[in-house]
Amino acid sequence: MAPRYALALTALALPASICAKPAPRDYPDGLSVGKTAAGPVYVDGRHKTLYSMSLRWARARSGVGMEYCAAACLAAWTPLLAKADAKPVGDWSVVQGPKGPQWAYQRNPVFSFNADQKPGETRGEGYDYLWSTLFYTPPKPTIAAPPSVATTPVKGENILTSLEGAALFTAPLVGSAMFTPFAAAMVSQPLGDWTVLRHGDTPQWAWRGKPVFVSQEQVPTDVPAGGKVLKP
Numbered sequence: 001m002a003p004r005y006a007l008a009l010t011a012l013a014l015p016a017s018i019c020a021k022p023a024p025r026d027y028p029d030g031l032s033v034g035k036t037a038a039g040p041v042y043v044d045g046r047h048k049t050l051y052s053m054s055l056r057w058a059r060a061r062s063g064v065g066m067e068y069c070a071a072a073c074l075a076a077w078t079p080l081l082a083k084a085d086a087k088p089v090g091d092w093s094v095v096q097g098p099k100g101p102q103w104a105y106q107r108n109p110v111f112s113f114n115a116d117q118k119p120g121e122t123r124g125e126g127y128d129y130l131w132s133t134l135f136y137t138p139p140k141p142t143i144a145a146p147p148s149v150a151t152t153p154v155k156g157e158n159i160l161t162s163l164e165g166a167a168l169f170t171a172p173l174v175g176s177a178m179f180t181p182f183a184a185a186m187v188s189q190p191l192g193d194w195t196v197l198r199h200g201d202t203p204q205w206a207w208r209g210k211p212v213f214v215s216q217e218q219v220p221t222d223v224p225a226g227g228k229v230l231k232p
Helices: 055-062 071-075
Strands: 032-034 041-043 050-053 077-079 092-097 100-105 108-113 131-133 149-154 157-162 168-170 194-197 204-207 210-214
Touching (some): 050 100, 071 077
Antiparallel strands (some): 032 041, 050 108, 077 108, 100 108, 168 210, 194 204
16 A cells, blocks of 8 residues: 655755745645544545545556446445546546546545545545545645755645655754754855855755754654754
8 A cells, every 4th residue: 555645755946045935726626625633634525535546556456447446346435526527636637437537646546435424534544455545735835945955745734855755854053963964065055044054074054044954754753852844
């Protein structure tokens, strides 16, 4: 089954600061964002949690893709149908499903789970090792940052990361030797709120005068007191 929180990394343009411009809504009309114990999720018009079915795993298991959820499968799952004139938006596209046009997210067909009775329920998570809860992915804002910085959705919000997906955070100068500096290139120059520290052998990025470090985790727990995860 695909990782619950897949990393969608996007390199950002050269700039002036970390300020972000609001991004337009990038999911279909009729859907909204609901709350669950595990985080915000996409929900249908009945406020039921939505799930994606992994076509890759379906093909590996049975040799078929979209046809995997037909007949008996439809007793447990309801396709998220799309209007005949629906247009793709963001990571959402329209595919031909067992009951006609239906929405797909990142090319995987989307369903609700019939056993979910109340808003916020996620009983279909991991079902049959094929279905994954569709956690809300906020639109990627356009920000100004060094070219080695990316924006990554994690649990319903965007954070700034390295291009490899490691979270970036600031830390006080005291005790900072415990953390991995976010390296800058030798030729890097200040960019708005971003400056370059050149105290050691390797230049290090700083944001608003505070040195920036790289976490070892996607959702960092190693941020020290007085530190801060960078967000757009």
